[in-house]
Amino acid sequence: MFGLITNSFDFNYTHFYPFNPITMSLTAKPKDFQTLFLDMNSFFASVEQQVQPTLRGLPIGIAPYVGGTGCIIAASREAKNLGIKCGCLVKEARRLYHDIKIIESRPALYMIYHKEIRKVIESFTPHYQVLSIDEFVINLTSYEQNLAAATKLGQAIKDKIRSDVGDFLTCSVGIGPNRFLAKMAGERKKPDGLTIVELKDLEEFYSSIKLRDITGINHALEFRLIKSGINSPLDFFQSDLPKLRVVLNHSGRLWHYRLRGYEVDDYATSAKTxxxxxxxxxxxxxxxxxxxxxxxxxxxxxxxxxxxxxxxxxxxxxxxxxxxxxxxxxxxxxxxxxxxxxxxxxxxxxxxxxxxxxxxxxxxxxxxxxxxxxxxxxxxxxxxxxxxxxxxxxxxxxxxxxxxxxxxxxxxxxxxxxxxxxxxxxxxxxxx
Ligand SMILES: [Mg+2]
CATH class of the missing domain: 3.30.1490.100 (DNA polymerase, Y-family, little finger domain)
Structure with missing residues (x-):
């Protein structure tokens, strides 16, 4: 699910969730402040703007091939504001904004920055996992499992990335009962946000988004849900287990628990790939x-x-x-x-x-x-x-x-x- 179903260019989750987890912690009731999700904003584009200050404030796109049929794998904030998204072809991006600057991707450079960000996270906690080059998840310890401490940690990591790694680098941090909700929370405010979703707010949270805002819901899945009378995230959340089983087969069970804050996406040992x-x-x-x-x-x-x-x-x-x-x-x-x-x-x-x-x-x-x-x-x-x-x-x-x-x-x-x-x-x- 996640990246692989959402769209062809959202690669970040390829290794995060390619198959159903073997174990799910369904015995433990969901609790608030379990997980912190950190996602660097427009990562490759921001790194390029970090090292080349003249690019700051400009619409730029990063592509492995800079020819017209190359595919944009990262767009700067300014490019995104013009409707140029990750996954767009270079020629389409040019159609949207003729003067967009296309830069050939430099994986080795991004990896250096990734390592520096990782060092920052490591300086706060050993309980983290790398999900992709620009995404990290932290399992909060019991001391951090409250609003004040979790917020403080999130803010401290953001500040340290800025001061130690690069002043042009921002990230979105989400805190929630499970990985899914922490990621969804992080996506509520981009760039540079710090958002918390608590169990008591779930109805309100699901009322504030659209089906397609849900990580893992692509066109096909949205169509299937709507056909079955699930028209909104709130309907999805309120559907009972038997119904979701009918609509989504095996993954219906995962969705049922995931939407309620149970951790079904953390399979530490089997996650090794x-x-x-x-x-x-x-x-x-x-x-x-x-x-x-x-x-x-x-x-x-x-x-x-x-x-x-x-x-x-x-x-x-x-x-x-x-x-x-x-x-x-x-x-x-x-x-x-x-x-x-x-x-x-x-x-x-x-x-x-x-x-x-x-x-x-x-x-x-x-x-x-x-x-x-x-x-x-x-x-x-x-x-x-x-x-x-x-x-x-x-x-x-x-x-x-x-x-x-x-x-x-x-x-x-x-x-x-x-x-x-x-x-x-x-x-x-x-x-x-
Ligand atoms: Mg990112």
Whole structure:
């Protein structure tokens, strides 16, 4: 849900909520001031304006490709005010505002800023999780679970980001009973807000927003809800569990609890994923191109999996299209770490993909990770052989640089999927 269903360009949640959580804490009654959500405002654009003061106050767009068919992945506040949004093509942005300045994205720079922001958060609390390059969630401790302390913490983090990281960087902070409500609260005031949603205010809160304001509600879902007589967030909130089950199947149960402030989106251990995603260059915007880039991403992810000593127990793949709904699928698998198993699982799942004309974005990840060091080697000889081949390839990568050798199938995409993806969950190299 979240990013993957909302729209093709809202990547931030790819790794936050790609599949249903295994466990939900439904035994614990919802409580106020549990979670603080921090979302940097127009992050990449603000970083560019931070380092290039002449860009401040100007409508600017950040794009991985600056050509007309490139896609804006961040727009400055000034550009947003002109209707230029994330996900818009460069040529559309130019139509809206001819003089918009388009800047090629600089992932390495954004990562430096991400790390600095992370340091600030770390100086306040160890109980945080990185959700994406510009989003963090903090689980508040019992001392912080009251209005005064939670507000003070939120304000202190905002101030410190400004003073220690960059005076042009602002963020929206939301505080609420669960991640969902904390994020929704944060979105109420952008930029630079600090908003609190309490359980007693839920009816009022849901009355003040529209269905499409709800994180995770896209056109299709909105249509489905309205068709079933759920016309507003308040109706949604007031629908009982059996009704939501009928309307939304399994996710109806999650929605029922989520809307009431139960934590259903925090699955700390299963949240650990290894993955890569990529915005397709024009030459790869075809089924064959997308598959070729996917092979390269799988190759990278599998080698990282082994490098970090993990076995994957689940696989997730997503493809977004310019002119059709996104495809996303996950499956449980018997634990593996070799490239061959990863590839065959992904391609097996892709058989269900309806290929709309132009794929725009691909993403793969491995989840349900376990340590390979505590797991016995596979009893299946072919998997063990595949693991050994993969390990040998990793060794060559280590000695000669990543990408020195590739399976032939990766060749077409060899030079795509560089470190160009400045969003999604930061990669492992930021771990300490
Ligand atoms: Mg943001």
């Amino acid at each position: 290894v993955g890569h995603s990529h915005v397709l260059a024009p030459e790869h915007r075809s089924p064959a191109g997308a598959k070729s880039v996917l092979r390269k991403l799988i190759y990278k992810a599998a080698s990282r999996l082994r490098g970090d000593g993990f076995l994957a127990g689940g696989i997730f793949v997503a493809i977004s299209f310019y002119n059709g709904p996104s495809f996303k699928k996950s499956r449980r698998v018997s634990p593996f770490s070799d490239t061959h198993s990863f590839t065959s699982n992904v391609f097996e799942m892709l058989k269900d993909c309806s290929w709309y004309c132009s794929p725009s974005y691909v993403s793969v990840s491995a989840f349900n990770l376990s340590s390979s060091r505590t797991t016995q080697i596979s009893i299946l000889p072919e998997i063990e052989k595949s693991r050994k081949i993969s390990e040998a390839m990793d060794k060559i990568d280590d000695d000669f640089g990543v990408g020195f050798i590739h399976p032939a199938s990766v060749f077409a995409a060899r030079d795509s999927a560089p470190d160009r993806i400045p969003f999604g969950k930061p990669r492992y190299n930021i771990r300490h």
